[in-house]
Amino acid sequence: MKKLLLTVVLSGASFGVLANGPAGCGLGTAVVFQNANEFHEHVLAATTNGTSGNQTFGMTSGTLGCEAANGPLKKGLAMFLNNNLEPLAVDVAKGQGETLDALANLMEIKAEDKALFNQTLQTNFDKVFASEQVNASTAYQSIVAVMEQDQVLAKYLA
Structure with missing residues (x-):
């Protein structure tokens, strides 16, 4: 059998x-x-x-020969956010830090726009981390919404 x-x-x-x-x-x-x-x-x-x-x-x-999907899974962001949400919140609150730099790199933010990226997320901290129930998906959606409001940062979402 x-x-x-x-x-x-x-x-x-x-x-x-x-x-x-x-x-x-x-x-x-x-x-x-x-x-x-x-x-x-x-x-x-x-x-x-x-x-x-x-x-x-x-x-x-996006490893093991697989292409990363679009949307929240794009470029491994889902895994990154799942594993680094708390340290990211701390870095966003400060407007700088290793985890925030790593997020900018994953989103392919150019060096000349990283300061704007950091400042924009810091200014909108309450929108990105609106409650204690924030998870990787809601944080990603909030980051995208904040970036869409800025002409310079919106180009990174395409």
């Missing part, structure tokens, strides 16, 4: 590879079977991607 189940799973994975080309992104594609050229290598890469459960991480962070 186990062999039959394994055959069905591998067959399903192989049809997905045939229909979609290479195995997609993930640990299997980016690390284990990095230079896959043969059909069976793509099947094994797809199986590794599927069973290791790392594609969500790869898509969120």
Whole structure:
């Protein structure tokens, strides 16, 4: 019975590879079977991607051969905000700091606009961190809303 189940799973994975080309992104594609050229290598890469459960991480962070998604997941911002929300709030309140610099870098804010970025977020601290229930998603949405109001910073949202 186990062999039959394994055959069905591998067959399903192989049809997905045939229909979609290479195995997609993930640990299997980016690390284990990095230079896959043969059909069976793509099947094994797809199986590794599927069973290791790392594609969500790869898509969120833009790693493991995955392109980062647009919106709040763009350029790994979701992961960054999830892991650094408290130190970011402290830096935004001060108008400077390592976490605020890292956010500016992730958002590809040019050096000549970083002071404006820092000042704008500091001035709008109460909008970005409106309550204790702020999470990565609401903080991101508030940062975007604040940046949209400034002609110089709005260009970084495109």
